[in-house]
Amino acid sequence: EAQVTQNPRYLITVTGKKLTVTCSQNMNHEYMSWYRQDPGLGLRQIYYSMNVEVTDKGDVPEGYKVSRKEKRNFPLILESPSPNQTSLYFCASSGGYEQYFGPGTRLTVT
């Protein structure tokens, strides 16, 4: 089944404790992206990647890092999470016009 997977689905952590949210797609898509979804603000792009080793900032990259060492994987790294990064995170991939989304990761930073 063609899909985008994210792990973990739910995470509660404390300020400053480094964490990684994994994202993997099995559709051989070159383009991948991370969004965060917040009430009243909608979805906003954090980072995107056009291909392996090619990444760039989206609209809200502060406090986040990404890497793209393999085509299928695009992990999101929070080096020192803060409470304002509490959000619902979505990974997406695209091989054409539409984007395919993972199930989301609900992150709470206390």
Next chain:
Amino acid sequence: AQSVAQPEDQVNVAEGNPLTVKCTYSVSGNPYLFWYVQYPNRGLQFLLKYITGDNLVKGSYGFEAEFNKSQTSFHLKKPSALVSDSALYFCAVRTINAGNNRKLIWGLGTSLAVNP
């Protein structure tokens, strides 16, 4: 600035009746337009898209949308609503001039409630 507006936070419709979820956009250049649906605790699922050509596009689950360039709108429609259509619907736009970034600009969503 590029933006997408979904003027209704919530739409209520009776099962079997037609439904419309509204979307207007403001972009420079020609847009690619999309509708996605989000069910509770699920990711966003692609419903349909307008790229070029016929202004009426058909998508998944019996949904369709009409692109109106003069009104800069892309309303989502379905002739006969089902209770299972109850969900959060998002309109999104991507400009053709976005370069390598396929970033989508999103509306804030419309919650559709279909009553039995």
